[in-house]
Amino acid sequence: MSRESFRRTLKEKGPLSLRVHLSKKRESEIMHIAKSPVVTMAPTTPIYDAIRIMAKKGFRRIPVANPGTKALEGIITATDIIDYLGGGKKFEIIQQKHGGNFFKAINEPVRLIMTKNVVFVKTSSKISGAVKLMKEQNLGGLPVVDEENRVRAIITERDIANMFADRLSGVKVAELMSEKVVTALPKTTIFETEKTMATQGFRRLPIVSDSKIIGIITAMDIIRFFGSGKVFAYLQSGNIIQVLNTLAMEIATKEVATIEPNADIGKAAKIMREKNVGAIPVVENEKLVGILTERDFFKIIE
Numbered sequence: 246m247s248r249e250s251f252r253r254t255l256k257e258k259g260p261l262s263l264r265v266h267l268s269k270k271r272e273s274e275i276m277h278i279a280k281s282p283v284v285t286m287a288p289t290t291p292i293y294d295a296i297r298i299m300a301k302k303g304f305r306r307i308p309v310a311n312p313g314t315k316a317l318e319g320i321i322t323a324t325d326i327i328d329y330l331g332g333g334k335k336f337e338i339i340q341q342k343h344g345g346n347f348f349k350a351i352n353e354p355v356r357l358i359m360t361k362n363v364v365f366v367k368t369s370s371k372i373s374g375a376v377k378l379m380k381e382q383n384l385g386g387l388p389v390v391d392e393e394n395r396v397r398a399i400i401t402e403r404d405i406a407n408m409f410a411d412r413l414s415g416v417k418v419a420e421l422m423s424e425k426v427v428t429a430l431p432k433t434t435i436f437e438t439e440k441t442m443a444t445q446g447f448r449r450l451p452i453v454s455d456s457k458i459i460g461i462i463t464a465m466d467i468i469r470f471f472g473s474g475k476v477f478a479y480l481q482s483g484n485i486i487q488v489l490n491t492l493a494m495e496i497a498t499k500e501v502a503t504i505e506p507n508a509d510i511g512k513a514a515k516i517m518r519e520k521n522v523g524a525i526p527v528v529e530n531e532k533l534v535g536i537l538t539e540r541d542f543f544k545i546i547e
Contacts, residue, residue: 275370278408279389281398285310288318288356292329293477295321295355300472305448305465308388308396309359315395317388319359323464324448329358330471331436331489333443347485365390368397372408375400380543385448385523403523406539409546410514418513419506421544422527422535428453429462429493435470436489438462449524449536452497456532460497463523470496503528506535513537 285308286295295307309319329335329350335358339350365388366375375387379402386401429438429450438450442464452460470476470491479488503526504513513525517539527535 273369274372275366275375275389275400276368276398278372278404279398279400280404281389283308283388283396283399285315285396286321286355287312288359289354291352292321292326292355292358293351293480296326296351296468296472299323299326299465300469303465305401306386306399308363308399309355310396314393317363317365317390317394317396319356319361320363320388321355321359323468324442325358325360326471327439327464327467328443330467331439333440345485347480351480363388366400367391372400372405376405376543376546379405379540383446385540402539402543405546406514406542407518409542410511410518412511413514413542413545414509414511416510416545417506418504418508418510418527418537419535421510421541422506422537423541424535426451426526426533426536428533430454431459431492431494433493434489435467435491435493435496438493439467439489449538450493451501451526451533451536452494453533458501458503458526458528458533460494460499461501461524461526462493462497466496466498501526504537505529510537510542514542 284298284302284304288309298304298307306320306322308317309321310317329338339345339347343349364378364382364384366378368389368391378387386399388396389398389400391397427441427445427447427450429452431452431454441450442448449461449463451458452462476488479485502516502520502522504516506527506529517525524536524538526533527537
């Protein structure tokens with residue numbers, strides 16, 4: 246089946262079928278799959294509290310809302326935190342404002358590093374509109390707000406990928422995967438991983454040895470690491486260098502689900518849903534040849 250004919254098939258079977266169920270609760274289309282109620286935080290919330298909530302709940306992003314009106318004011322993501330704690334330009338704040346003192350830095354309010362101009366959708370929006378925005382803005386999730394700009398829910402690329410997991414078929418993994426994969430080595434440190442993620446714009450790096458995948462490190466692995474009690478003790482003492490020099494392999498996932506390039510994307514989607522992961526490395530003859538992410542599914546979802 247060609248990709249264009251698959252698009253047509255998907256349109257015929259796709260989001261429109263949700264309308265059959267909507268009348269029961271009189272929900273809008275997007276609210277049918279968005280997560281609600283949603284966890285939000287005030288702009289004054291310390292960054293370390295955001296890290297702990299993300300680590301505990303498994304959230305990659307948290308909307309920032311006015312504590313009184315609940316109006317959307319920003320969004321804090323795992324990528325923002327990785328950028329701040331060593332990855333990119335926001336790391337300069339720690340060096341310039343706090344002289345490298347990480348403990349002071351993590352007690353700054355989230356408004357210091359949050360994204361202020363937030364891309365969002367309304368509760369009345371269609372799922373197709375959310376997909377289009379995520380594609381255009383290269384975003385993994387969008388807050389959902391009502392007519393008064395109050396945060397009501399959040400919709401992510403995983404919500405959409407899971408919704409389509411049972412409908413995706415007829416296209417090979419090789420057609421959608423990214424062939425140029427940025428990887429890490431067994432000796433790569435967390436600091437080096439953060440810098441790569443921040444500068445290259447990736448949330449996950451396969452760890453390879455002799456072209457074979459031996460692990461995968463994600464932004465959320467790093468968030469959970471920084472949210473642990475052991476690391477907090479290092480942050481309090483100011484001894485952050487030992488933390489940043491930890492090998493990424495120590496906190497990476499070692500048992501990595503993989504898929505072959507000739508496999509159907511439906512199989513890949515189901516594995517990703519079952520494992521609750523946002524990407525699956527593509528392996529041929531035990532060698533890494535690509536990576537398939539939730540966002541790659543958007544190439545054929547319209």
